[in-house]
Amino acid sequence: MGPMNLGTASVRRIAAGETELVLDAARGSRPRILHWGTVLSETRDDELLLLSSRPWAHGGPDVAIPASFSNELGAGLAGPTGLLAHRDGRHWATCLTVESVEQDAPHRVRVVCSDPRAAVRVIYNLDIDTDSQVLSATSTLENTGDDDLAVDWCAALCLPLDSRLRTLRSFTGRWAGEFQPQDVPIFRGSFVRENRRGRTSHDSFPALIARADNTAEQSGPAAAFQLAWSGNHRLRVDGHNDGRTFVQMGELLLPGEMLLAPGERYTTPALIAAHSDAGLSHVSQRFHAHALRHAGGGRLHRKPRPVHYNTWEAVYFDHGEARLLELVDQAAAIGAERFVLDDGWFGSRRDETRGLGDWWVASERYPNGLDPIAQRLREHGMEFGLWFEPEMVNPDSDLFRAHPDWVLGVDALVQVPSRHQYVLDLTRPEVVDHLYERIAAIVEQYDVDYIKWDMNRDLHHPASDGHAAVHGQTRAVYGLMARLRERFPELEMESCASGGGRADFGVLRHADRVWLSDNNDAGDRQQIQRGASYVLPLAITGTHVGPRECHITRRVYSMAYRSATAIFGHMGLELDLSEETDADLDTLRRAIALHKRHRELIHGGRHVRLDTPDYLVAFGVVAQGAQSALFSCAKVAGHATTLPTELRLAGLEPQRHYRLRLIWPDDYAPITAPSLVETADLLGNGSVFSGEALMRHGIPLPLMHPDSCLVFHLAGTDTTSA
Ligand code: GLA
Numbered sequence: 001m002g003p004m005n006l007g008t009a010s011v012r013r014i015a016a017g018e019t020e021l022v023l024d025a026a027r028g029s030r031p032r033i034l035h036w037g038t039v040l041s042e043t044r045d046d047e048l049l050l051l052s053s054r055p056w057a058h059g060g061p062d063v064a065i066p067a068s069f070s071n072e073l074g075a076g077l078a079g080p081t082g083l084l085a086h087r088d089g090r091h092w093a094t095c096l097t098v099e100s101v102e103q104d105a106p107h108r109v110r111v112v113c114s115d116p117r118a119a120v121r122v123i124y125n126l127d128i129d130t131d132s133q134v135l136s137a138t139s140t141l142e143n144t145g146d147d148d149l150a151v152d153w154c155a156a157l158c159l160p161l162d163s164r165l166r167t168l169r170s171f172t173g174r175w176a177g178e179f180q181p182q183d184v185p186i187f188r189g190s191f192v193r194e195n196r197r198g199r200t201s202h203d204s205f206p207a208l209i210a211r212a213d214n215t216a217e218q219s220g221p222a223a224a225f226q227l228a229w230s231g232n233h234r235l236r237v238d239g240h241n242d243g244r245t246f247v248q249m250g251e252l253l254l255p256g257e258m259l260l261a262p263g264e265r266y267t268t269p270a271l272i273a274a275h276s277d278a279g280l281s282h283v284s285q286r287f288h289a290h291a292l293r294h295a296g297g298g299r300l301h302r303k304p305r306p307v308h309y310n311t312w313e314a315v316y317f318d319h320g321e322a323r324l325l326e327l328v329d330q331a332a333a334i335g336a337e338r339f340v341l342d343d344g345w346f347g348s349r350r351d352e353t354r355g356l357g358d359w360w361v362a363s364e365r366y367p368n369g370l371d372p373i374a375q376r377l378r379e380h381g382m383e384f385g386l387w388f389e390p391e392m393v394n395p396d397s398d399l400f401r402a403h404p405d406w407v408l409g410v411d412a413l414v415q416v417p418s419r420h421q422y423v424l425d426l427t428r429p430e431v432v433d434h435l436y437e438r439i440a441a442i443v444e445q446y447d448v449d450y451i452k453w454d455m456n457r458d459l460h461h462p463a464s465d466g467h468a469a470v471h472g473q474t475r476a477v478y479g480l481m482a483r484l485r486e487r488f489p490e491l492e493m494e495s496c497a498s499g500g501g502r503a504d505f506g507v508l509r510h511a512d513r514v515w516l517s518d519n520n521d522a523g524d525r526q527q528i529q530r531g532a533s534y535v536l537p538l539a540i541t542g543t544h545v546g547p548r549e550c551h552i553t554r555r556v557y558s559m560a561y562r563s564a565t566a567i568f569g570h571m572g573l574e575l576d577l578s579e580e581t582d583a584d585l586d587t588l589r590r591a592i593a594l595h596k597r598h599r600e601l602i603h604g605g606r607h608v609r610l611d612t613p614d615y616l617v618a619f620g621v622v623a624q625g626a627q628s629a630l631f632s633c634a635k636v637a638g639h640a641t642t643l644p645t646e647l648r649l650a651g652l653e654p655q656r657h658y659r660l661r662l663i664w665p666d667d668y669a670p671i672t673a674p675s676l677v678e679t680a681d682l683l684g685n686g687s688v689f690s691g692e693a694l695m696r697h698g699i700p701l702p703l704m705h706p707d708s709c710l711v712f713h714l715a716g717t718d719t720t721s722a
Contacts, residue, residue: 011045016107019133025098030068037275071158079240082155091118119145132289134274140267143260151258155248156271165210173202176519178500179531188239195233198459198470200504206233217281217611218650224283228505229269231474254468281608288537296512306337308572317344319365330577332380335592340385353420357399359438374446385450390435392421410461418457426476427464455497481510520546521553522565526617526634539603543569559584560665563591564709571595608651615639622651627716634709646698652691657720661686664711675702687722
């Protein structure tokens, strides 16, 4: 008997660059994914169909049940479903079949499915970004029936996972300790992260990365997934007992939160997925490229990212015109280009307990308004940034006194205290209108260039009129940001939530920068920034030089180390400059100058993390085309050997030659000499090495003190001699 004759008309391929998604979507059948990963250019559709067949196995159904886009309950699959919806307890066994397939471009497809018995339609939008090659998937659930449809769970897609990927990385963390990777083996059963905090959260960043046993930063298969959403979420990886594994991500809906009236639709947040056969750094690069293209509405590349000065750790709530003018002058003198006036400039806000919500300038602190500050900034050619926390209100505020009913809450439940503030109910249009008008008035009056948009508490009782409202609240926040951006097209925004509590790809459609952590401790920051780099590009990651003695950890670091750590990101300063020594200020000035010299590379290059022992945190940014690069190597702990390991670089052209120099610290003092620093004149003209030697042999590191960081520069050269 020859192979079965399989009709291939139902096979659809969408592709961009090296990435391909192959579907089997025959009209009247359940749609399924045949392949997602590297393009299978030599493979015919019928080969793929044959290779995707599965036999039945004893102890289960008499026929193998194929997976589908949502693994619906009505199909008879035993594993967790991607769709839970019902009408008052009936019509829950959905089974979706293809109605139509629309492909208007080679990289995207729309698959419309329906279940007439359950009276639902689901429209899957699958799109491979032509630049970054990441897959974006959403599903839109439509109630085609005559009565209400309650939606309990709707994943964007059930994406089958390559069986070689056996380890799962997720991210946990806390305030001042975000983006801590944690790894678990992928097992039969379910790995589930649920976030009910009403914001993206510090402890469950909505991203997962799967890798094979032999995957490293620059080699091996890997796949990464994230949910572009700033509200509640559920991430799950389900290892079915038939050997298949699926990834699902979606919005965690609270009881009754999503009730669709006849004709109404619900669209999931986007699942964004990247794959690579070339290691973890490569999947991150794909996420980075996607973020750079879409963040801030896609306008990130218009101008260099200005160096920030942020007032928070310099003055906290101790505001006043004279003091602030002094800070403006100091910040300008050292090289800052944007001045962000943080919390404390408005209403009766003298500490955390009051004034939040009263968005007018505190006249007793600023009798002349903010004009003198705005004017001084313009004289220095600096941009003006202002802090807002639009979604919140202190009970001790004029706003709350006037509108005590404007907050989210559950009747008869006392609000959980959290930073002395309540959450405004943004699902009420009058609340959003009020915020829009107040913020727009200030932005207009002072020609504000930048908003630091903060959000400092979880939503413990997120109900509006008794109904769960995180979905509506999250959409309303996006809507308010979009409305402000529409009115002020040049206005930039930073997303902050007690540090990195809202740094996801959903808010990044509106924001231009994220504040990664309130913790400016350089040692902790090396780890937090490395964790974040799995997902976020350096160009949008706020990194600040903090005070000599860190306010959060009380650790004391050299200015060289603090600066080196902040150079690799959207650099800023957040310290009282008058407390620093002249020598340290000079070091800082030189670090800012160095950042400016190289920021095009830092913000536009390919980010490569290096595999090192745990006492080092090392990575590089390599220019597109690999003609130049910077590498950072921080020593974050001691080591058992007398000398540290050699540093194997990555991402270079093996055949190309590079002039290697050590550019930071620029006043490098050896612990022992000579090391390569002296023998290869790395502080002077440097020496020329092949990319091959730098990557395969590696650089012998000099002895380094813990809490220090070396920055190497590589420039491609035609010379092959030293
Ligand atoms: C949060 C932010 C900080 C700062 C304070 C102000 O904690 O993360 O950067 O803006 O609020 O209250």
